[in-house]
Amino acid sequence: MSKPEILTFGCRLNTWESEVMRNHAASLDNVIIVNTCAVTGEAERQARQAIRRAHRENPDARIVVTGCAAQINPESWSDLPGVARVLGNEEKLKAESWSAAALSQPFAVSDIMAAKETAAHLVTEFAGRTRAFVQVQQGCNHRCTFCIIPFGRGPSRSVPVGAVVEQVRALVQSGYREVVLTGVDMTSWGEDLPGKPVLGQLCRRVLRLVPELERMRLSSVDPVEIDEDIWQLLAEEPRFMPYLHLSLQAGSDLILKRMKRRHLVADAARVVERARGLRPDIGIGADVIAGFPTEDEALFEETRSFLAQQALPYLHVFPYSERPGTPAARMRAVPVPERKARAAQLREVGAASAARYYKSLIGQPLRVLMETPTAGHSEQFAPVRLAQGEAEVGEIITLQPTMADSAGLVVERI
Numbered sequence: 001m002s003k004p005e006i007l008t009f010g011c012r013l014n015t016w017e018s019e020v021m022r023n024h025a026a027s028l029d030n031v032i033i034v035n036t037c038a039v040t041g042e043a044e045r046q047a048r049q050a051i052r053r054a055h056r057e058n059p060d061a062r063i064v065v066t067g068c069a070a071q072i073n074p075e076s077w078s079d080l081p082g083v084a085r086v087l088g089n090e091e092k093l094k095a096e097s098w099s100a101a102a103l104s105q106p107f108a109v110s111d112i113m114a115a116k117e118t119a120a121h122l123v124t125e126f127a128g129r130t131r132a133f134v135q136v137q138q139g140c141n142h143r144c145t146f147c148i149i150p151f152g153r154g155p156s157r158s159v160p161v162g163a164v165v166e167q168v169r170a171l172v173q174s175g176y177r178e179v180v181l182t183g184v185d186m187t188s189w190g191e192d193l194p195g196k197p198v199l200g201q202l203c204r205r206v207l208r209l210v211p212e213l214e215r216m217r218l219s220s221v222d223p224v225e226i227d228e229d230i231w232q233l234l235a236e237e238p239r240f241m242p243y244l245h246l247s248l249q250a251g252s253d254l255i256l257k258r259m260k261r262r263h264l265v266a267d268a269a270r271v272v273e274r275a276r277g278l279r280p281d282i283g284i285g286a287d288v289i290a291g292f293p294t295e296d297e298a299l300f301e302e303t304r305s306f307l308a309q310q311a312l313p314y315l316h317v318f319p320y321s322e323r324p325g326t327p328a329a330r331m332r333a334v335p336v337p338e339r340k341a342r343a344a345q346l347r348e349v350g351a352a353s354a355a356r357y358y359k360s361l362i363g364q365p366l367r368v369l370m371e372t373p374t375a376g377h378s379e380q381f382a383p384v385r386l387a388q389g390e391a392e393v394g395e396i397i398t399l400q401p402t403m404a405d406s407a408g409l410v411v412e413r414i
Contacts, residue, residue, distance in 0.1 A: 010037025016133040024098040036067035040321035055082030066092040068152030112154035132176040137183030148323035178215035187225035200229020224263040242279040248286035251306025283380035285314030291339025293331030313357035315350030319343040358404035383408030
């Protein structure tokens with residue numbers, strides 16, 4: 001191997017940060033970078049497995065481990081075979097961390113809780129992707145009882161408007177037609193900036209100052225912190241995609257309180273109702289945890305019933321995973337097999353909701369960003385594939401859905 005290979009786990013923010021590292025490390029040879037995630041134990045297990053495999057296949061390569069799991073417990077990663085360096089989440093984004101001389105230092109992990117700002121980085125290419133991610137926010141000031149991520153990412157910090165605009169403009173000039181604004185706690189953007197602007201205002205500024213940007217999408221948002229500017233953009237701005245992904249986590253008020261979430265079930269229901277009132281075709285997703293501590297059958301049924309009633313087409317369901325050091329890890333646990341069984345039931349609900357949603361789009365012309373010659377995603381983020389023929393990757397074309405199945409929509413050219 002010559003140029004650095006990057007293995008990315010976890011969120012869209014990690015995807016963006018991997019591209020920053022790819023640029024910084026471009027001059028290094030025989031290096032493998034593993035950007036870890038700490039959201040679940042399974043994410044950490046997969047990263048460790050990948051490191052061992054990488055070392056077996058490239059025994060001479062120097063492996064650099066970074067990301068949230070490395071930030072939280074750096075010593076546990078340095079002992080793995082082939083690991084030459086462990087980098088913290090702040091250090092991984094600094095160019096000086098990727099010099100040949102720096103690789104000889106086994107550790108560079110600072111106190112992430114002392115971080116006060118997040119630097120902007122100009123990324124103009126995302127390997128193998130047709131949509132680009134733009135970091136607008138970093139860290140989290142909240143303390144949900146199940147979550148270890150604030151200890152991997154530090155306090156909430158916002159990227160200033162000008163830097164976001166510059167990044168989006170550069171991506172558009174590089175040929176990207178859709179950008180996804182991303183962060184750890186997106187709706188807290190602006191709280192640390194002068195005048196305390198809100199996320200919707202940032203979206204408006206970017207769309208106004210980069211008129212050539214064709215599509216903007218948001219990553220996960222908190223249900224109770226969607227500001228009025230975002231609602232207006234959903235209602236009025238065709239370049240603002242009809243799509244919301246909610247950090248829901250549960251459909252039971254008691255479980256939400258034990259999670260220390262900021263919303264209740266009724267709050268989430270009102271968000272879904274309002275979104276569909278503005279854009280009846282909107283695609284709505286949600287993150288959900290199955291088998292949270294103290295969740296009995298009745299409480300689980302509350303979540304299952306709520307999700308079935310709301311019919312959200314894009315569910316990301318995770319069995320609860322203990323994170324050492326979090327309050328939830330000390331609560332009465334649900335047996336692991338039961339967590340997995342409940343997660344499977346929720347995924348079935350999600351699959352049924354997705355099937356109904358895809359069917360509702362049949363006959364409606366869709367504007368699709370092609371990600372391969374035969375497949376892409378609509379504005380509502382519905383996955384589509386061409387019934388016949390091919391299209392240019394990165395092209396946005398209008399297609400007609402003719403059939404729906406478990407994988408999405410089959411479409412043809414109009």
